[in-house]
Amino acid sequence: MSVIRTSILSLAAVLQIAGATSALAASSEADFKAAFAAAEAANKEAGALRNQWTVTAAALADAKKAAEKGDFDLATAQSKEAEALAKASIYQATSEKQAWKALEIR
Amino acid sequence: MASTIRVRATASGETTEVQALIQHPMDSGFVKDAKGEIIPPHFIRELTFEYDGKSVFVADWGAAVSKDPYVKFSFKGGKKGEDLKISWVDNQGQSDTTTAKIQ
Amino acid sequence: MNVRSAIHVASAAVFSATLALAALALTATPPATAADTIDPAADARAFQKYFTTKFPKLKLEDFVNGPYSMDEGMHRQWEEKEQFPPYEFSLDMGKELFAKPFKNGKSFADCFPNGGIGIRQNYPYFDEKEGKVVTLELALNRCREANGEAPFSYVKDEMAALTAYMAFTSRGKPFDIKIPNDPRALAAYQNGKQYFYTRRGQLNFSCATCHVQSPGERIRAEVLAPALGLLNAMPIYRSEWSGMGTISRRFTTCNSQIRGVPLEPQADEYRDLEYYLSYVSNGLPISGPGARP
Numbered sequence: 001m002s003v004i005r006t007s008i009l010s011l012a013a014v015l016q017i018a019g020a021t022s023a024l025a026a027s028s029e030a031d032f033k034a035a036f037a038a039a040e041a042a043n044k045e046a047g048a049l050r051n052q053w054t055v056t057a058a059a060l061a062d063a064k065k066a067a068e069k070g071d072f073d074l075a076t077a078q079s080k081e082a083e084a085l086a087k088a089s090i091y092q093a094t095s096e097k098q099a100w101k102a103l104e105i106r
Numbered sequence: 107m108a109s110t111i112r113v114r115a116t117a118s119g120e121t122t123e124v125q126a127l128i129q130h131p132m133d134s135g136f137v138k139d140a141k142g143e144i145i146p147p148h149f150i151r152e153l154t155f156e157y158d159g160k161s162v163f164v165a166d167w168g169a170a171v172s173k174d175p176y177v178k179f180s181f182k183g184g185k186k187g188e189d190l191k192i193s194w195v196d197n198q199g200q201s202d203t204t205t206a207k208i209q
Numbered sequence: 210m211n212v213r214s215a216i217h218v219a220s221a222a223v224f225s226a227t228l229a230l231a232a233l234a235l236t237a238t239p240p241a242t243a244a245d246t247i248d249p250a251a252d253a254r255a256f257q258k259y260f261t262t263k264f265p266k267l268k269l270e271d272f273v274n275g276p277y278s279m280d281e282g283m284h285r286q287w288e289e290k291e292q293f294p295p296y297e298f299s300l301d302m303g304k305e306l307f308a309k310p311f312k313n314g315k316s317f318a319d320c321f322p323n324g325g326i327g328i329r330q331n332y333p334y335f336d337e338k339e340g341k342v343v344t345l346e347l348a349l350n351r352c353r354e355a356n357g358e359a360p361f362s363y364v365k366d367e368m369a370a371l372t373a374y375m376a377f378t379s380r381g382k383p384f385d386i387k388i389p390n391d392p393r394a395l396a397a398y399q400n401g402k403q404y405f406y407t408r409r410g411q412l413n414f415s416c417a418t419c420h421v422q423s424p425g426e427r428i429r430a431e432v433l434a435p436a437l438g439l440l441n442a443m444p445i446y447r448s449e450w451s452g453m454g455t456i457s458r459r460f461t462t463c464n465s466q467i468r469g470v471p472l473e474p475q476a477d478e479y480r481d482l483e484y485y486l487s488y489v490s491n492g493l494p495i496s497g498p499g500a501r502p
Contacts, residue, residue, distance in 0.1 A: 047470075050472060050478065051409055051469065052469070052470040053410060053411045053468050053469060053470065054410075054411070054465055054468045054469065054470055055411050055468050057470065085411070088411075089411075092408060092409065092413065093409075096407045096408050096409070099408070100403055100406040100407040100408070100415065101406070103406040103415060103417045103418075103421070103422075104402070104406050104417075105252075105255050105256050105259045105417075105421060106255055112293065112297060114292070114293070125292060125293050126293075127293045127295070127297065129298050172448075172451060173451045173452070174295055174298065174451075176290075176293055176295070178289070
């Protein structure tokens with residue numbers, strides 16, 4: 001368990017840096033729309049796998065609210081978060097198709 | 107309509123043990139419904155148990171008591187076959203009363 | 210990009226990373242089973258053995274009391290509560306509702322074997338005509354619709370009252386779920402089993418995470434129930450809900466608690482899940498309706 005935790009922390013450091021540097025430029029409404037569409041598509045795919053997360057829907061809602069207020073930086077960031085969450089839920093559903101067997105009582 | 111009060115009173119030796127379950131929403135007045143409107147406060151104000159013409163247990167309740175309250179207590183005295191009268195009044199003026207035989 | 214959203218993006222990405230690592234760890238040791246043969250009887254034996262070994266002091270029928278068999282203090286409180294159970298009002302309502310005729314003069318008794326009395330332990334069953342699992346809740350609403358009445362909500366109120374009454378008439382009878390020798394029934398059973406062990410939601414829990422790996426332990430302030438006997442006490446008056454809830458309610462709320470969007474009540478997955486969970490508890494007595502913290 002601790003091995004995984006250490007790995008998470010170092011990965012987090014790497015990913016955070018990656019995330020920060022890629023969004024230094026200000027986002028436009030077009031950026032938001034593209035990010036939001038991508039997030040919605042990913043969440044729809046998760047829905048087809050019957051494995052959507054509540055937090056994905058929340059992030060999408062937050063993104064929309066931010067866009068309505070004209071804060072496209074936040075809206076785009078929230079959309080990207082929603083897409084990441086949706087993709088994680090897709091990964092979960094796909095990998096669990098085999099992984100579940102490891103938990104089974106035998 | 108069925109009574110809102112379920113009661114069981116058992117005499118053993120010098121004391122009588124009483125249990126009661128009362129059906130009541132006990133709305134505190136702080137909770138909102140699905141539409142976002144406050145559900146008005148609706149809770150029992152006073153609950154009284156009487157034996158032999160005297161109050162053996164009186165509760166002054168408010169918003170903090172949960173829905174469908176359950177009460178358990180014992181009192182000195184009480185004889186098998188005698189009546190125990192239970193009544194409550196709530197903040198909206200509704201009330202209910204019932205009488206049970208001590209077992 | 211502000212700090213808050215940066216952290217969010219990072220944490221979301223971290224989660225994918227966590228899953229990737231977890232998945233790698235799990236797939237690294239492939240399970241050595243004859244995965245193609247479905248043997249429910251063997252599963253049930255292994256399932257029951259796992260829990261009776263884990264809790265040697267408990268009798269088999271004790272498992273139906275969930276957390277109350279896991280914790281001494283809670284057990285005492287529950288025994289007192291059972292003298293005046295909070296589900297009584299719902300039970301009375303259920304008895305009345307069950308007997309009340311529909312507008313067309315028929316009633317629930319016309320839809321069920323033995324007039325609906327003492328049959329709860331046979332549900333869910335595999336309907337060979339339909340090719341799907343039928344649960345008690347589903348059967349009740351189908352009865353209503355077949356007789357021109359609107360269906361009830363699956364999660365509480367009337368549905369809880371009706372299933373409370375039907376469970377009550379079966380109290381003490383052991384679960385007797387049948388899996389006919391039909392590949393579709395075996396597939397439904399297997400789907401239910403897969404659902405039970407599959408991780409879902411952002412918290413990445415499966416039903417097994419709590420109810421197989423951690424029974425008797427706490428999740429926040431709650432003591433977890435073992436999966437064995439998990440449905441025997443349903444429907445339940447749950448103090449947390451300040452009211453009654455059905456199997457549908459528990460399945461959907463469990464999903465949202467681990468941050469997974471719940472499926473529709475009585476979705477195929479839930480029906481199959483109930484089929485699996487009931488089958489592996491065959492032999493344990495129906496104790497419903499029940500009360501839980």
